[in-house]
Amino acid sequence: MTPRSSSSGPDLDLRPRLVRTTRSSRRGCLPSSAYIRLARGYYWLPDRDAERWQHRHTLSLARAVVAQRTQLAAACLSHASAALVLDLDMFSQEPDVYLAVPSAPRRVHVTLPRIWVPDHGIPVSISDDSVGPSSCRGITLWRRHLTLSSNEVVPVGRVVTTTALRTAYDCAFDEPPHNALAIADSVLRRCCRPNRERPELCQAATARVRQEWAHMLEREPRRRGVAQARAVLGLATPFAESVLESAVRWLVLVLGLPIPQVQHPIDTPEGCWWVDLCWPGQRLVLEVDGRKKYQGSEDLWKEKRRQDGIETQGWTVLRVSYGDMMRPDRLGAKILTRFPPAEVARLRPRQDLAWTGMRLETGLREASLLGRRLPRGAG
8 A cells, every 4th residue: 555656757657558349359359368357348458567556556547547438428537536647646556436427326336346466466357256365455436426517627638537626625525534635735735836945935825725625615514524524624734745744644633633733844953954743842753754765875864864963952753654654553652652641641533534433453444435424225
């Protein structure tokens, strides 16, 4: 579930290679076994040299593109599927597929063919009668009846998606909140172009985005998941610099800790440094270490000097990696030890940011929350 790196480089092509077959071609020559069937008449060719995170990202994008091409022309991609096409940053690597349709669908959800993406090697189709690896999660296609205005949809290549603002809004209702927060943060970064040295420069743009989200919420005050949506959109910030930072911020918020300051400047003898998350009252810093943050020994040496300078000013620095977020219960417990026990005892978890039955020890949820909100028997 390692998210796509924002510094993966301009030459990396994550667009899926798809082949469409017709009824006549299926009578003759079908694509070779290197292709993986996604739907009737649609096949995906994985890149043999890709890493696991690349396979998962490209496969998710392929599922979304195929879903829209195989549905009625009035359908458009929404939620996490739109976020993939719009190249918004998100934490989940294999989200469910979402289509927005203009009327209530007869079938709300469909289970898509299972595909296992191993740690190394080529993805493999899992037959219906096979249990498959435990890491192979079932992906669901959701058809959502959404009332969209003409300025809330946008063409992207050969597909149509909801706009970035509308996409973040819908994700705030139905995606797991850590992923929804990462997407909302990404939209604010794109719309507001923040400058951490002069944060006031993006205040007007941030206010405009929040106002648009507020108008959307006013139109749907009783939509399921509205409490989570208000919390996610209200806590989003343009100053989160990575999806991991967004996910860590979700974790400390869901634990009930005070809202941390983001990109806070700390003066040291060697200059001013900005830290990812901090609580000035506790002199506690959380530094998020992404996959591409350190390219060599020089980067490591600079980071050590930076951390030493911050700690000489009386701050405690706690470093967080992707691996830490794979066990959010342990990471949460580790962070809580840095706060006074009396303060921890008074904490109240933010239920608006927790999915139904959430237990941190079971890990982070990737699937849509819609399955837990539908009435029994809906299909």
